Amino acid sequence: MLNAILRQRNASLKCLFDAFADYVEEAEHAGRDQYPLYQWTKDTIGNPEKKAKYLKSFTVYVSGEQVYDKETADGLHAKLSALVGKAGIESVTRFDANWATIPSLLCRSEVDSPQFSPAPCPRASHEGLASRRIAVQ
Template sequence: MSDQWQYQLRIYLADELAEVARRDFAAPALGPLPRVLEKHSATMKCQLDAFADYVAEAEAVGIEDYPLYAWTKATIEDPVKRVKHLRSFTLHIKGEAVYPVQEADALEADLQPVVDGTSILRISRHDTNPANNPQVPERYREPQA
């Protein structure tokens, strides 16, 4: 049943637009995107920046309480993955990274017309169902006690 899962939308931007959006997600260069986000009380955060924030927080307070630390750190240090995640932006609604299906549907419907395949490349939808999400690779799992 889909009601048990929460959802997240991500938007993928061309390189030059991604740099603009990292500095100011309301920049005029983003065209109608900021107005759509505002309508839904949404903001966006670059995936690479979110990963870097997670790593920095873990290093500041102690990595033992951050189970994704090693995997996330390896991701931001990989040049190919850096480029990929620089273009990807997580959309937060009312400050939340995951939200009910109705909110995801409404935001996605309003975003579809701004996806031009050139500047705003695409949208993806993710859910909190563990079966649909990547699992931590074995090499980054902590040994079981």
């Protein structure tokens, strides 16, 4: 059933650990200064307890994108939520990825710093879109 739901929306799952590792690799090649969560992400994937957690968590990509419109997210959330307790799915979570409404935590230069960056997040390629993403655990 999971594969059928994913096929209907041209969607796929990606392990969050792999997504985090890809982010770190991309930052190391392109320049860490453009990746505000680089150090947090690198520390996270280096922590054995967190690695175990993120190896069991997945993000849903639709047509290769991890951020998509609200209608798509709502449909996927409903269908995937119906599988909780089946197919090895423990939970399904929907995240707001609209840069205009999410907390500025994601745009901080250092996650542990109490100061927030007043400038738009440099990774906010979807700024202004009413978009969402789905995570499955």
